[in-house]
Amino acid sequence: MKFKAFLIDVILIFSSFLSFAQFKISGSVIGDKEVNLKLDVPVIYDLDPLNAKEIAVESNGNFSVNIPLTDRRFIALHLDNDQILLFVQPHEDLFLVINSNNRTIVDFKGSLADENYLLQAIGFNKTPFFMEQQGGKYNYASTTAEEIQSMVVKPWFKEREEKLLRITQSSISQANKELFKNEVRFHALASLTDFTRSIVRWRKSEWRNFQLALYDTVSPNLEEQYHGLQYYKFIDRYIGYMQSKALDQYLKDTTISRLLFFNLSLDSIMRLAKVNGENYVAWLSVKQNVSRATAESYLAQQILNSYRYKDLKSMKILMVDFEAYFSDSRYLPHLRTCIAKLDEKLMANKRNASIKFFNEGNHIKSIYEIIKRYRGKVVYLGIWGTWCGPCKVELSYTSQLKDKFNNKDIVFIYLDMDDDDKEDEWRNFVWISNLQGLHIRMNNEHIQRIWAELLPTEDGLRGLYPSYFIFDKNGILIKEKAKRPSDQQLLYTQLEKHL
Structure with a gap:
């Protein structure tokens, strides 16, 4: 059924385009056969991991799928949380031998084998040496404008x-x-x-x-x-x-x-x-x-x-x-x-009673004016902005988060930082996203007192979007710099400690 669903999704995406040829990707998985394989085929040119489609892997480790293509392009194979860039072309084929234990493709076969061996050697996914980190710090962050050439x-x-x-x-x-x-x-x-x-x-x-x-x-x-x-x-x-x-x-x-x-x-x-x-x-x-x-x-x-x-x-x-x-x-x-x-x-979510808005957010003097209303419940507070791309990525994981804690004593509060003339755009985004919970908007001037209250001794962390905080059932802030929704199990563990 997963294989059938994959084909339906891909065909629907491309059904509005000009006639297309087929490209066949097949292969075998050695090691753990329970691996999660997904394929990210751009509609235009940009990869979007959130829209990657699952590939069914048979019990013997084999898989096969046909992709409709109009031209040459780069796509991504997701092996659990690892991404491998592939090159595909109409009327060609590619066979992959995947080692699920070390998350690598150990062999390419088919008419595009040479291209994909070369692509892996070039290493577009490899971090450039000047962007590598050690201990959470970039090795070349102190490079000056005078030093960068050499x-x-x-x-x-x-x-x-x-x-x-x-x-x-x-x-x-x-x-x-x-x-x-x-x-x-x-x-x-x-x-x-x-x-x-x-x-x-x-x-x-x-x-x-x-x-x-x-x-x-x-x-x-x-x-x-x-x-x-x-x-x-x-x-x-x-x-x-x-x-x-x-x-x-x-x-x-x-x-x-x-x-x-x-x-x-x-x-x-x-x-x-x-x-x-x-x-x-x-x-x-x-x-x-x-x-x-x-x-x-x-x-x-x-x-x-x-x-x-x-x-x-x-x-x-x-x-x-x-x-x-x-x-x-x-x-x-x-x-x-x-x-x-x-x-x-x-239109559908404007009628959703589980989406609540707090009017006049700029008048809030302390975040505890809000938190105290939910005594007896754990509060997960997220600070974000509609202008913030990484914030929106994190919000895309909230459905899994809320499914995990459905019917539990936990409240989700979203504090948005946007200019006052963005009120309608903010509300529309919340409705379209079906973000159930309490929503507050403050402009940059007024939200500073909330940042100062949440992080009184850490000036350098104020204004980092998105940021997350956990309050216990007594309304006490017990975790600043909490895990993000995309951290999934790490966040779930943090929250479960206090329920």
């Missing part, structure tokens, strides 16, 4: 050249060689961007100068047949470069009436960002600076991402442009279906 960029680009040479010397087709080479190049750039954006602590001017130097000679335009997963990750980072470059030019000459890459005034961009959101402004820069095929895939993926994060407002805003510019797109039927699903959830 300590990070040169050795990293040396690794890139070694991978490119390996691809050149391989036996795969020339077309696949070009695709893999471009993926290596774009992965190298995106990794450096992520490192300087999220790990090192530089001045904004240092970060901007590095990005400008990194991307000034790089073009986002590439023949469509060479668009892969890493290419679109690069496009996401290239948007940041375009914004930095446009701002850099404007700061040098404030008489510029239309910003580079946007062809709009700065005031117009700021107004559009406030009304339509930053995703819409990002789309405007993409629309004018990449090929039509790239723009179509990019915008479709952003709409699908908004669906994933249950952002109905953003979906509808972006969809207006999508229908105007890509009226014949193969993605349209699927995207329209996604919007209809969120609309349906919104």
Whole structure:
């Protein structure tokens, strides 16, 4: 039945697209046959582990599934909690020998065996050396802007050249060689961007100068047949470069009436960002600076991402442009279906009495004004924001959490930090997500007193979203920095201690 359900799900996802060919993945599992195998086949280009479909493994360890494909692409095989990137192509096949004990693929067979051996050797899933950690700390976090060329960029680009040479010397087709080479190049750039954006602590001017130097000679335009997963990750980072470059030019000459890459005034961009959101402004820069095929895939993926994060407002805003510019797109039927699903959830859950809102959250002086109402119950408090991607990922695990503690003496409180003009968006997200529990919204100014109350001696942890706290049945805070919903059993154990 699981195998049948998998086929139905995959066919439904692709039924709105143009005619597709089949790709067969089969294999055998050695070791523990109870392994949980899932396949993540992107609808457009982005992987989404939450939508990965289970593959039935027979008692002898064998499995087999056909995937509908329109073009070459990268997909992910999930082996329990481990992800393995695979390359697939219409009319081809791949046989995997999986060792479930060490969570590895020990052999590839079939017409795409060479491509997938090479893909594993390239190691897109491997953490770059400059992003490795020891003891919870990044080894290269103290790298300065003056040191980055010698300590990070040169050795990293040396690794890139070694991978490119390996691809050149391989036996795969020339077309696949070009695709893999471009993926290596774009992965190298995106990794450096992520490192300087999220790990090192530089001045904004240092970060901007590095990005400008990194991307000034790089073009986002590439023949469509060479668009892969890493290419679109690069496009996401290239948007940041375009914004930095446009701002850099404007700061040098404030008489510029239309910003580079946007062809709009700065005031117009700021107004559009406030009304339509930053995703819409990002789309405007993409629309004018990449090929039509790239723009179509990019915008479709952003709409699908908004669906994933249950952002109905953003979906509808972006969809207006999508229908105007890509009226014949193969993605349209699927995207329209996604919007209809969120609309349906919104209307249904507005009547759900288990979803409660506390009005005038900014007037709360102490979190204990709320906690004391639930004396006799354990309280699990989550602090989050509708603007926070990781927060929304954690919220996607709440259904399993609540199923685990159904009919137990536990209360779920969600404290959202959003501006006052986001009230409707916040409520709509809660309804669409069917987040049963008590919901409170405070703006950034007023929530600071709650952070100070919850973490009086740990200034560095205040304002980290999402954060979770556990109060015992007497209303006493007994666990700050509690486990997240995605930690599952670790969190369940924390909560069960106090029930």
